[in-house]
Amino acid sequence: MTGEPVFAALSDATRRTLLTRLADGGPATATQLAAELPITRQAVVKHLEALREARLVTSARAGREVRYTVTPEPLADAVGWIADVGGQWDSRLAALQAQFSSPRAK
Amino acid sequence: MTGEPVFAALSDATRRTLLTRLADGGPATATQLAAELPITRQAVVKHLEALREARLVTSARAGREVRYTVTPEPLADAVGWIADVGGQWDSRLAALQAQFSSPRAK
DNA sequence: CCATAGCGCAACCCATCAGTTGCACATCGA
DNA sequence: TCGATGTGCAACTGATGGGTTGCGCTATGG
Numbered sequence: 001m002t003g004e005p006v007f008a009a010l011s012d013a014t015r016r017t018l019l020t021r022l023a024d025g026g027p028a029t030a031t032q033l034a035a036e037l038p039i040t041r042q043a044v045v046k047h048l049e050a051l052r053e054a055r056l057v058t059s060a061r062a063g064r065e066v067r068y069t070v071t072p073e074p075l076a077d078a079v080g081w082i083a084d085v086g087g088q089w090d091s092r093l094a095a096l097q098a099q100f101s102s103p104r105a106k
Numbered sequence: 107m108t109g110e111p112v113f114a115a116l117s118d119a120t121r122r123t124l125l126t127r128l129a130d131g132g133p134a135t136a137t138q139l140a141a142e143l144p145i146t147r148q149a150v151v152k153h154l155e156a157l158r159e160a161r162l163v164t165s166a167r168a169g170r171e172v173r174y175t176v177t178p179e180p181l182a183d184a185v186g187w188i189a190d191v192g193g194q195w196d197s198r199l200a201a202l203q204a205q206f207s208s209p210r211a212k
Numbered sequence: 213c214c215a216t217a218g219c220g221c222a223a224c225c226c227a228t229c230a231g232t233t234g235c236a237c238a239t240c241g242a
Numbered sequence: 243t244c245g246a247t248g249t250g251c252a253a254c255t256g257a258t259g260g261g262t263t264g265c266g267c268t269a270t271g272g
Contacts, residue, residue: 086181
């Protein structure tokens with residue numbers, strides 16, 4: 001069974017904000033990200049950990065800093081799942097099934 | 107702000123199962139769906155309600171039955187969001203931005 | 213007309229989660 | 243060397259969510 005933890009990771013608004021921030025703002029540390037949000041650094045760390053378990057970000061230590069970077073492969077998998085579900089109901093989604101085939105969809 | 111309740115709806119495995127079931131099995135009632143799952147009808151009703159609030163299903167009353175049907179438009183929106191976030195990092199996702207443009211201009 | 217099938221509402225458990233605070237450990241720079 | 247900055251670990255609280263049970267209401271159909 002696939003088990004799409006990506007959706008669980010994207011279910012939280014703060015995590016989506018972090019993702020977009022990392023996507024078009026470039027890699028950053030938890031302290032930096034916390035400075036731009038109304039929550040503490042620890043909360044950001046927990047969210048980044050959740051994103052890391054969903055393989056949506058990777059962490060790389062540089063000296064005393066830990067820099068987080070986007071890794072969008074799971075997003076493509078999520079698109080594949082969506083295409084498989086909605087393909088027979090939506091023509092646009094059906095078009096995606098060719099490129100984003102998820103292996104375990106029947 | 108944006109608020110993508112679709113991801114929250116898709117974050118639960120049972121809800122994803124219900125969606126796929128309704129997608130390739132056709133419309134069904136909560137009682138029917140509960141018979142195919144290891145949970146009670148009330149639990150299924152709650153999940154269907156969550157899916158309905160995310161506009162992923164619609165409910166139509168027929169006599170004493172309530173029939174649920176898939177409405178995949180929000181799935182296309184979700185694809186648009188994903189394409190916008192991962193587009194500059196993944197070439198396949200970048201290709202989606204043309205078709206699934208959401209008003210998320212930077 | 214009445215038993216039955218299907219649904220809605222409400223209260224209630226229990227687990228998970230977002231977020232906080234406090235403190236200890238590591239590293240950089242002057 | 244020593245203070246400042248950055249991170250890690252742990253415990254705690256409040257809220258949300260998945261799931262259950264119980265009961266009452268509304269259709270259906272013989």
